Amino acid sequence: MSNGNARLTHQSADQQFASSIVGATPGSRGRTIRNSRSSIWTIILRVLGVATIDQRADPLVKSSRPIWSQAIAINAAVAVVLSAFAANASRNGHEWAVPGFYLSIALLFFPAVARLVLPDVSRSERIANLTIAALGLFMLRVIREPQFFTGFDEYLHWTTAQNIVERGHLFTPNILLPIGPSFPGLEVVVTAIAQLSGVSIFASAMVCLAVARALFVGALFLIYERVTGSARVAALACVFYMSCSTFVFFDTSFSYESFALPLMTLVLLLDLQTRAAARRALGPLFLALLIALQALSMTHHVTAYALAGILLGYAGLELVSGGPKAVGLPLALAAASAILIPVAWSQAMGNPGTAYLGPVFENALRDVSQFLQFGSSTRKMFTSDDGTVAPLWQRLTTIASVALTCLGLAFGFFRSLSWAGVPFARGLAPKTWSSILAWTNSRLVLLTLLTLLYPVSIIFRFTRSGWEIGNRIGPFAFLGVGVVIAIGVTTFLPQGTRSVWRASGIAVAATVMLLGGIISSEGPRILVPAQYQVSADAASIEPMGINAALWTKEWLGAGNHFAADRINRLLLSTFGRQLVSTTLQHGYDAGKVLVANKLDAEERDVIQKLSIDYLFVDLRLTTGMPVVGAYFDGAAADQMLTAPPQANALLKFNAIDAVSRVFDNGSAIVYDVRGLNGRK
Amino acid sequence: MAENRATFVAVACGLVLWMGCWTEWIPSIVRLLAIMPLVLFLPGFLLLRALLPKKKEVDFECVILSIGMSVASTIAFGLVLHSLNAMNSAGWGVAVTLVVLAALWRSTFLGRGQNFGSFFPRSAFGLNGASIVCCGIVAILVTGGIALASYGSANHRQFAYTELWMVPFDSHSNERVTIGVRNKEQKQSSYDLEVLVNDKLLVRWPAFDLSEDEEWIKQLPIPMDVDLGQRVEARLYNHDAPLRLYRRVWLSRTNIMDR
Numbered sequence: 001m002s003n004g005n006a007r008l009t010h011q012s013a014d015q016q017f018a019s020s021i022v023g024a025t026p027g028s029r030g031r032t033i034r035n036s037r038s039s040i041w042t043i044i045l046r047v048l049g050v051a052t053i054d055q056r057a058d059p060l061v062k063s064s065r066p067i068w069s070q071a072i073a074i075n076a077a078v079a080v081v082l083s084a085f086a087a088n089a090s091r092n093g094h095e096w097a098v099p100g101f102y103l104s105i106a107l108l109f110f111p112a113v114a115r116l117v118l119p120d121v122s123r124s125e126r127i128a129n130l131t132i133a134a135l136g137l138f139m140l141r142v143i144r145e146p147q148f149f150t151g152f153d154e155y156l157h158w159t160t161a162q163n164i165v166e167r168g169h170l171f172t173p174n175i176l177l178p179i180g181p182s183f184p185g186l187e188v189v190v191t192a193i194a195q196l197s198g199v200s201i202f203a204s205a206m207v208c209l210a211v212a213r214a215l216f217v218g219a220l221f222l223i224y225e226r227v228t229g230s231a232r233v234a235a236l237a238c239v240f241y242m243s244c245s246t247f248v249f250f251d252t253s254f255s256y257e258s259f260a261l262p263l264m265t266l267v268l269l270l271d272l273q274t275r276a277a278a279r280r281a282l283g284p285l286f287l288a289l290l291i292a293l294q295a296l297s298m299t300h301h302v303t304a305y306a307l308a309g310i311l312l313g314y315a316g317l318e319l320v321s322g323g324p325k326a327v328g329l330p331l332a333l334a335a336a337s338a339i340l341i342p343v344a345w346s347q348a349m350g351n352p353g354t355a356y357l358g359p360v361f362e363n364a365l366r367d368v369s370q371f372l373q374f375g376s377s378t379r380k381m382f383t384s385d386d387g388t389v390a391p392l393w394q395r396l397t398t399i400a401s402v403a404l405t406c407l408g409l410a411f412g413f414f415r416s417l418s419w420a421g422v423p424f425a426r427g428l429a430p431k432t433w434s435s436i437l438a439w440t441n442s443r444l445v446l447l448t449l450l451t452l453l454y455p456v457s458i459i460f461r462f463t464r465s466g467w468e469i470g471n472r473i474g475p476f477a478f479l480g481v482g483v484v485i486a487i488g489v490t491t492f493l494p495q496g497t498r499s500v501w502r503a504s505g506i507a508v509a510a511t512v513m514l515l516g517g518i519i520s521s522e523g524p525r526i527l528v529p530a531q532y533q534v535s536a537d538a539a540s541i542e543p544m545g546i547n548a549a550l551w552t553k554e555w556l557g558a559g560n561h562f563a564a565d566r567i568n569r570l571l572l573s574t575f576g577r578q579l580v581s582t583t584l585q586h587g588y589d590a591g592k593v594l595v596a597n598k599l600d601a602e603e604r605d606v607i608q609k610l611s612i613d614y615l616f617v618d619l620r621l622t623t624g625m626p627v628v629g630a631y632f633d634g635a636a637a638d639q640m641l642t643a644p645p646q647a648n649a650l651l652k653f654n655a656i657d658a659v660s661r662v663f664d665n666g667s668a669i670v671y672d673v674r675g676l677n678g679r680k
Numbered sequence: 681m682a683e684n685r686a687t688f689v690a691v692a693c694g695l696v697l698w699m700g701c702w703t704e705w706i707p708s709i710v711r712l713l714a715i716m717p718l719v720l721f722l723p724g725f726l727l728l729r730a731l732l733p734k735k736k737e738v739d740f741e742c743v744i745l746s747i748g749m750s751v752a753s754t755i756a757f758g759l760v761l762h763s764l765n766a767m768n769s770a771g772w773g774v775a776v777t778l779v780v781l782a783a784l785w786r787s788t789f790l791g792r793g794q795n796f797g798s799f800f801p802r803s804a805f806g807l808n809g810a811s812i813v814c815c816g817i818v819a820i821l822v823t824g825g826i827a828l829a830s831y832g833s834a835n836h837r838q839f840a841y842t843e844l845w846m847v848p849f850d851s852h853s854n855e856r857v858t859i860g861v862r863n864k865e866q867k868q869s870s871y872d873l874e875v876l877v878n879d880k881l882l883v884r885w886p887a888f889d890l891s892e893d894e895e896w897i898k899q900l901p902i903p904m905d906v907d908l909g910q911r912v913e914a915r916l917y918n919h920d921a922p923l924r925l926y927r928r929v930w931l932s933r934t935n936i937m938d939r
Contacts, residue, residue: 070811
């Protein structure tokens with residue numbers, strides 16, 4: 001990790017430490033390959049940053065200026081209030097609501113970034129501004145759903161949390177998400193706070209997710225700072241990380257990834273600590289790392305495996321660049337533990353990930369393969385499954401966001417490798433094979449190489465089945481994207497430059513990237529609309545459905561077996577505490593029973609095999625196509641529906657003698673089919 | 681210093697004991713604010729202090745690591761409580777109390793005279809008068825924003841409707857049914873309700889008024905000569921459209937007799 005050629009001219013110990021990590025040569029900017037001719041090729045190389053060494057430590061800022069952080073905090077709070085007005089306007093059907101909400105996001109984000117871009121800002125102010133931006137964006141998530149969960153995945157985890165509170169132990173099966181109870185880290189913490197304080201699971205979840213967000217951004221900043229040796233690059237890297245499409249809303253939802261990512265950064269931070277720690281502190285730090293790894297393994301399978309991949313990749317790069325001695329015992333043990341602990345946990349839980357993830361990856365890879373052969377699996381971009389097309393400004397912002405990200409990567413990729421001490425990126429002609437691989441900062445090399453996942457995630461997002469995987473790759477790809485673009489930006493706005501225009505330009509670009517990321521994830525459906533929409537998650541969860549689910553608990557008791565559409569399943573499972581049928585659980589599609597024109601032997605057979613007690617029929621399904629593409633769970637019932645189901649089909653149970661109609665609110669009807677399920 | 685330690689421990693233990701679900705009268709928001717640092721900061725902080733006793737100052741890194749290790753150790757606590765079949769409010773209360781006692785042990789025996797409060801110098805957080813005022817303004821604005829959004833969400837009612845239901849009275853009786861009506865029309869409404877057995881009128885409740893969110897519930901004896909395949913049916917009419925059958929529910933003979 002050391003670089004004997006480094007000329008250390010820094011003022012502070014921190015900066016010396018930084019240089020020792022990155023092999024920096026401060027003040028040597030702009031050094032290019034000697035004897036290069038003025039050709040187009042040379043110009044391209046210079047633009048890309050090959051042979052340019054731009055590592056510079058942060059300038060020594062003597063004192064912080066809290067007035068800026070205070071102004072940015074008040075601005076962020078005002079933006080939160082404006083976003084609340086926009087959210088209410090959306091519920092009242094005003095067209096300006098969605099643009100207004102996006103505008104409030106920009107208002108919240110832009111000033112903080114503009115300040116972070118400037119070189120002469122103290123470390124403490126950077127931390128403060130970054131925390132304000134991160135928690136301000138989190139507050140927008142609270143504004144969007146201030147009273148109850150509205151995300152589909154949130155209801156799956158809410159069910160697991162309710163099971164923990166009601167049963168007093170872990171691992172109670174969850175029909176909606178069979179794999180969920182095997183990874184209950186999030187639910188353990190949330191239910192602990194809820195049980196100790198007496199607040200609802202929703203309120204406890206909001207608090208825990210806010211803390212997790214602060215932990216994630218704080219740990220990410222510290223990791224980037226240690227890796228690059230610059231608080232400025234670290235803060236900007238966090239800013240550009242926020243343009244990941246999952247950052248603002250998906251990774252703050254009540255879902256296991258939201259807790260797993262902060263735990264992953266915690267492990268990476270502890271690993272960095274072990275590398276810098278004295279020999280005596282290694283044992284205790286490794287113990288802390290093991291506790292964090294165990295917590296991560298209990299929280300989310302994919303993130304735990306991704307972390308194992310990152311630590312293995314780092315160990316591999318250290319091995320390649322410096323031999324076995326460079327890897328060292330702490331890193332080897334950390335990498336081995338990162339593999340063994342999640343595998344051991346998964347085995348102990350009965351290896352639930354294989355059945356759950358296998359088909360997802362299989363379908364995604366099949367679709368990507370077809371996409372690459374110009375097949376038919378392509379998603380229609382900017383168009384939801386019910387045919388709604390995103391407004392032009394949203395499409396343009398998303399395209400601009402992707403273009404700016406690509407530009408930033410092109411600008412920063414080789415500069416980042418140069419910063420990491422990769423010889424060819426510094427324009428040094430390799431003399432021997434080993435000199436090609438003799439970089440000085442394997443972590444930065446690894447982060448730079450992680451950016452290669454970004455185009456992969458884009459390709460996945462073009463496909464129908466792969467879209468979700470592309471979305472989930474984002475948080476890992478952006479670990480590299482953030483820092484690479486930040487290094488590119490520091491080149492564009494070098495130290496000593498106080499150009500407000502340049503800083504503003506970069507802040508505008510970062511804001512566009514953030515908005516584009518959010519739009520590509522949430523699009524026009526970012527707010528709860530005025531009108532109910534069919535199978536549209538937040539736009540389908542409303543008081544009438546909730547009250548119907550609550551009625552089932554009050555008058556039928558909990559634990560009855562229901563068949564329902566995908567939205568009412570969530571409500572019945574959480575508000576109603578009923579058992580619901582899913583194709584994922586039994587392989588039988590209860591949706592077919594609901595939408596079939598007649599109740600034939602096949603449908604009666606499904607009722608018997610699933611031991612269904614009640615059918616929950618929602619006549620609102622007849623009013624439109626499903627916004628997210630499925631009325632049920634995408635199985636046979638959905639595949640047979642090319643138009644909204646007919647009311648006659650949904651009401652066919654009226655004519656069956658052994659069926660009672662026990663509840664009717666004009667839209668939702670509950671049929672008692674225990675006379676058909678064979679249990680009587 | 682000893683007094684500081686004793687005060688800290690007394691206050692923390694008292695809070696835990698009071699808040700650990702044995703008391704209901706303390707508002708949950710107060711309990712939440714008190715519980716948060718005890719669950720989401722203190723365990724990790726103590727763990728790091730125990731593992732790395734030489735690290736004295738509380739900096740940003742220490743705060744982040746403390747939060748992270750608290751989350752991680754809470755998950756580990758959860759696994760332990762699960763194995764002890766004590767994953768409830770009492771179990772968590774005991775776990776948090778043990779953490780507080782560990783703080784006492786830590787500050788008394790390992791702290792070498794350093795009281796707990798000295799870990800957190802006021803200057804470490806950059807707090808001054810202006811910062812505190814700023815925090816207050818931000819807190820008021822954010823709370824106002826959330827309250828505004830909550831108000832909008834609570835009053836966002838897209839559907840005006842009435843619920844009608846009919847269920848067997850209980851699992852031991854096959855002689856009575858319960859019929860209920862709940863008004864969610866967002867206004868006062870008038871209804872007629874009639875109950876038919878085998879298509880013959882059994883009873884009729886004309887013109888009863890329900891205000892918004894009001895319930896109307898009756899238990900009704902059912903004659904025992906209901907034939908197989910016949911129903912006990914309730915029909916609801918709304919006076920806004922009195923000729924139109926507004927809601928209907930029924931119980932088949934199977935459901936009544938098998939209860």
